[in-house]
Amino acid sequence: MTALKKEFQAKVAGSVRAGGEVSPAQTTNFGHLFHSTPRLLLEPRGADDVVAAIAFARAKGLTLSSRGAGHSQSHVGVSDGGLLLSMVSMGRVLRVDADALTVDVEAGIAWGDLLRHLEPLGLAPPVLTNNLNVTVGGTLSIAGIGVASFRHGTQGDQVVELDVATGSGELITCGPDREPDLFWSVIAGLGQVGIITRARLRLRRVKPMTRTYYLLYDDARRFMEDARAAMDSGKWDHLESWASPSPQGTKPVNGRRQIFARWFFPFHPTVEFDPKSPPNDDALLAGLRPTEKLYVDDLPTYEFFARLAPVFDLWKRGGTWEHVHAWTESVMPWETTPDLLDALLPDLPPSILVGGHILLWPAKGTTSRSRLFMRPEGENLMGFGVLPAIPPQFWTEAKPMVEVVSRLSVAMGGKRYLSGYVDFTEAEWRDHFGPMWEPFVQAKHRWDADGILNPGFVPLDSRRPVAVPTA
Amino acid sequence: MRDPIPFGTPAWCAALRDEVNASSEYRNAAAKWGVGFNGNLLLDFEADADLPGPLHLFLALAGGRCERAEFVTERTHQETGFSLRAPFSLWREVLERRTLAATAILTGKMKVEGDKLTLLKHAGANRALIHCVASVPTEFPTPH
Numbered sequence: 001m002t003a004l005k006k007e008f009q010a011k012v013a014g015s016v017r018a019g020g021e022v023s024p025a026q027t028t029n030f031g032h033l034f035h036s037t038p039r040l041l042l043e044p045r046g047a048d049d050v051v052a053a054i055a056f057a058r059a060k061g062l063t064l065s066s067r068g069a070g071h072s073q074s075h076v077g078v079s080d081g082g083l084l085l086s087m088v089s090m091g092r093v094l095r096v097d098a099d100a101l102t103v104d105v106e107a108g109i110a111w112g113d114l115l116r117h118l119e120p121l122g123l124a125p126p127v128l129t130n131n132l133n134v135t136v137g138g139t140l141s142i143a144g145i146g147v148a149s150f151r152h153g154t155q156g157d158q159v160v161e162l163d164v165a166t167g168s169g170e171l172i173t174c175g176p177d178r179e180p181d182l183f184w185s186v187i188a189g190l191g192q193v194g195i196i197t198r199a200r201l202r203l204r205r206v207k208p209m210t211r212t213y214y215l216l217y218d219d220a221r222r223f224m225e226d227a228r229a230a231m232d233s234g235k236w237d238h239l240e241s242w243a244s245p246s247p248q249g250t251k252p253v254n255g256r257r258q259i260f261a262r263w264f265f266p267f268h269p270t271v272e273f274d275p276k277s278p279p280n281d282d283a284l285l286a287g288l289r290p291t292e293k294l295y296v297d298d299l300p301t302y303e304f305f306a307r308l309a310p311v312f313d314l315w316k317r318g319g320t321w322e323h324v325h326a327w328t329e330s331v332m333p334w335e336t337t338p339d340l341l342d343a344l345l346p347d348l349p350p351s352i353l354v355g356g357h358i359l360l361w362p363a364k365g366t367t368s369r370s371r372l373f374m375r376p377e378g379e380n381l382m383g384f385g386v387l388p389a390i391p392p393q394f395w396t397e398a399k400p401m402v403e404v405v406s407r408l409s410v411a412m413g414g415k416r417y418l419s420g421y422v423d424f425t426e427a428e429w430r431d432h433f434g435p436m437w438e439p440f441v442q443a444k445h446r447w448d449a450d451g452i453l454n455p456g457f458v459p460l461d462s463r464r465p466v467a468v469p470t471a
Numbered sequence: 472m473r474d475p476i477p478f479g480t481p482a483w484c485a486a487l488r489d490e491v492n493a494s495s496e497y498r499n500a501a502a503k504w505g506v507g508f509n510g511n512l513l514l515d516f517e518a519d520a521d522l523p524g525p526l527h528l529f530l531a532l533a534g535g536r537c538e539r540a541e542f543v544t545e546r547t548h549q550e551t552g553f554s555l556r557a558p559f560s561l562w563r564e565v566l567e568r569r570t571l572a573a574t575a576i577l578t579g580k581m582k583v584e585g586d587k588l589t590l591l592k593h594a595g596a597n598r599a600l601i602h603c604v605a606s607v608p609t610e611f612p613t614p615h
Contacts, residue, residue, distance in 0.1 A: 252496040254568065254602050336588070343594040346500070400571050404594075407577035411591055 004060070005040055011052045013045040014089055019081075026086060031073025031325045031421055032392070033469040034456075036080035038065070043089035046106075047197035050085060050165040054195070054452070057083045058169065063452050063464070066195050068108060068138030071131065073325050073421040075456035075467035076190070077138075082455075085195065087137055093117045094198065101203045102160055107137030107196040112306065119302050123203045126152040130308050137196040142419045143188040143373035145361070145383065147238040147270070150231050153367035156187035158202040164194035167448025171197070176369070185443035188372035190418065191454040192440070193447040207272035210237070210304040211279050212297045215267045215290035220341045223265040224334070226288045227362040228380055230269050235284055238270040238304075243341065243358040245350035253347050261350040263341075264291075265360065272301055320355025320389035326402045327420035329359070329385035330409035331375040337382040340412050344405060348386070352398065355389030372440065374415040374432055383417070384409065423469075426459050475610035479526050483607065484540040487530075490603045491537035497603055498535040501596035505533030508589060509552030512600075513543075514562075522559035522612055532600070553585030566605040572597060 002018055009016040019037045028035045039062060044050050057064040063082030070077045078084070087108035094104040098121055105114060111125070112132030118124055127146045129139055136155075140162075144155025152158065161175040164186050172194070174183040185193045217223035223241065230236050245261030253260075267290065273279050281296065299307070315321050332340060337360075361383030365375055375381055386405050390398045403423065406416060416422055416432060430437045444451070444460040451461030459466050476483045491497050504510045514528040529548050531539035546554075555572075557565075561580055564570040573594055575581035583590060590597065 251499065252602075254598065255496070255606065339588065339592040343592050346595050347598065400574060404571060404573045404577065408573065408591055408594070411577055412588065 008040055008042070008053075008056055008083075011056055012042060012049040014043045014049045017041045022084075025070070026067070026084070027078065029067075029070040029072050029077045031327075032322065033073060033324060033326065033395075033421060034075045034078050034467055035470045036078050036467070038079035038084035039081050041079075041084045041086055043086050046090060047163055047165060047171055050195050050197050051169060051171050053083055053085060054165055054167065054169045057452050058450055063455050064167075064195075065454050065456075066137070066191050068135030069110060069133055071134045071138065072142070072419050073327055074418070074423075076454065078456075080456065080467065082452075087135060087195075090197065091135075096121065096123070096203075098123065101205075102200050103203055104198060104200045105136055106198060107140075108135050110135055111139070115302060115305055118203065122205055122208075124206045124301075124305065125155065125201055126158050126204050127155045128305055129155070131312060132306055132309070133312075136199050136201070139419075140187060140196060140199060141189060141191050143368075143370055143417070145363075145417070147240040147361070149361070149367065149383075150239055150363045151237070151367065154188070154370055154373055155201075156370045156373065157368050159183075159187060159199055160202055161200040162186060162196055163198035165197055166194040167450065167453045175200075181443065182447060184371040185440065185447070188370050188418075189440075189443075190372075190458055192458065192460055193443050193453065195453070206301045207274050208301060209275055210270050210272050210299050210301050211281075212238075212268050212270040212299065212304070213281075213285060213293065214295040214297065215269070215288065216292045216294050217265040217267060218262075218291045220263075220265055220338050222289060223267055223360075224337065224362075224382070226290070227267060227360075227382075228334070229287055230267075231362055231364060231380070233287075235271065236269045237272045238268075239362055240268040240270070241360045241362065242266050243345060243360055245348075245353065247350050258349050259351055260346065261348075263345045270304065315355045315389065318355060323355060323389040323391055324395045324398075325356075325387070325389060325421070326395075326398070327356075327385060327387045328402055328405045328409070329383065329387070329417040329420045330406070330414035331363070331417060332382045332384050332409060332412065332414040333376040333378055334380035334382055335378075336412040336414075337384065340384060340409060340414070343408060344386070352388040352390065356387040359383060359385035359387065361385075371436055372433070374434070374436065376413050376415055384414070385417070385420070387420075422457075426466075429458055473608045475608045477610045478612065479542055481541070483609065484528070484542060486607045487604060488537045488540040490607050491530075491532075491540075491600065494599065494603050494606075497596075497599040500599035501532065501535045501593070504535065504593050504596040505552070508586075509550075511548075511550050511552045513546075513548050513551040513554035514604075515546055515554055515556035516562050517556060517558045519558045519560050521563065526559075530600075551585075553583065553590055555581055555583055557581040563611065565601060566609075568605065572601045 065079040067077035090106035090108035455464035456467035
């Protein structure tokens with residue numbers, strides 16, 4: 001045991017590992033673009049360990065990074081020679097208040113584990129991510145969006161209270177009305193001012209069953225008209241949609257023949273219901289004009305929440321889970337989304353979507369209060385994500401295309417969603433946060449004066465360089 | 472293998488026009504380019520170490536065809552819908568496929584005059600045009 005490890009272990013209850021003892025998975029994240037080894041890794045037992053780790057890092061001049069499920073794709077959840085907290089060791093449900101409809105959890109709990117705890121009570125968080133293996137602390141630090149966000153906003157909007165260990169080493173309880181500046185600097189704050197140790201989350205009562213209508217559109221604009229009508233109707237609990245390719249053969253792109261596709265737009269509006277009063281299909285679908293109604297699926301609601309688990313399992317078994325994930329997700333203005341689709345889809349080879357897909361999520365800009373979850377002006381917005389799984393040997397070839405998708409979405413008025421691969425220059429970071437850049441920098445200086453927390457991604461502190469991909 | 476044609480000459484322009492009009496890639500990708508709006512382009516090659524004096528290439532483009540290609544004397548041309556301006560060395564990178572034109576535009580290294588959104592919306596058309604330009608066997612000026 002190294003002297004440093006021994007010294008650190010004496011100060012915390014959780015297990016400490018030296019860099020050489022860290023599992024390979026903990027030296028990278030889902031993106032597989034950044035690879036770095038921490039000096040020490042801690043699996044904290046509780047908030048006291050997190051506070052002690054921050055104090056230790058400050059005393060030793062080390063940086064401190066935090067990691068949930070490691071689903072990010074930029075330099076997040078990894079550490080290059082600093083302390084790394086593996087927060088999944090803090091995964092307990094602390095208290096459910098069924099009357100107040102809240103739950104207190106440790107930040108490292110996965111949403112799926114929380115759901116298993118809540119299912120017997122018929123309760124659930126209003127917004128869930130598609131991948132339920134990500135952690136509460138992780139998604140709150142990004143924003144957390146899902147197929148119910150058009151109604152409820154982000155997961156960050158469902159937070160009643162947080163315990164946060166700041167970079168200065170204080171453990172502070174905050175909420176929308178208590179230390180609001182800290183609270184709103186932590187929600188979607190990329191772990192820059194503090195580490196969430198506990199969250200009190202709002203819950204809702206769920207109905208036992210869901211009915212999903214699998215509608216297919218062959219025209220993006222008509223799909224969007226119906227998506228807006230569905231959002232405005234107030235009838236639906238969840239709205240999910242994609243862009244799906246139907247390969248048509250090959251055509252020349254830059255002189256080389258590549259597979260091209262006719263693109264279709266599956267739209268899956270879902271309603272929750274009680275089996276005693278099943279939904280009226282005709283009334284629900286009135287006014288929608290899909291090209292085809294493909295399928296109607298009744299599913300217990302908790303199974304609906306986990307509906308994509310078989311897809312993720314398939315990606316894992318097929319090996320694409322280990323590929324490079326340079327996901328490019330953006331929140332687009334409603335008005336420019338068709339132009340973005342026109343510009344990108346014709347030349348996008350469907351083969352890059354093996355082990356991935358293209359998301360289109362209709363959303364309302366008015367449902368979120370988050371200050372740091374940046375989105376365009378306007379009531380109606382569209383989440384757009386190109387989520388490829390790229391074999392590592394093709395990354396160099398694919399990178400320019402990924403960058404074009406990102407920059408084109410921004411040029412058309414979009415804001416990047418920051419869980420994916422983001423390769424911004426400092427000027428682009430400033431543009432991204434716009435008027436929130438300076439308050440974010442000030443918050444960083446106020447609660448993390450030494451700039452030790454989660455370096456390498458957003459350049460809030462000039463002393464900490466931005467990391468470059470090592471893939 | 473066709474003989475290289477000196478860049479900046481009428482013969483090179485004629486070869487480019489023929490290349491565009493023979494390209495099914497361009498015809499398909501640019502079917503909507505210049506339809507309902509002025510799609511004529513002025514490609515502005517700024518002088519640098521690789522190009523002794525500036526060159527301005529005017530292309531009359533509409534509906535997947537090139538009606539006219541010519542080097543003009545001025546940086547402005549009354550029939551232009553869009554102009555793209557960059558140092559010649561950057562154009563070489565684009566034409567030799569070391570840099571994507573879209574990246575050059577989106578990073579601001581290539582300056583655009585005209586409705587940038589329309590240009591970006593038709594990214595495929597412009598990508599196919601660049602491919603046609605790159606396909607003309609060209610004798611570029613030697614660095615001075």
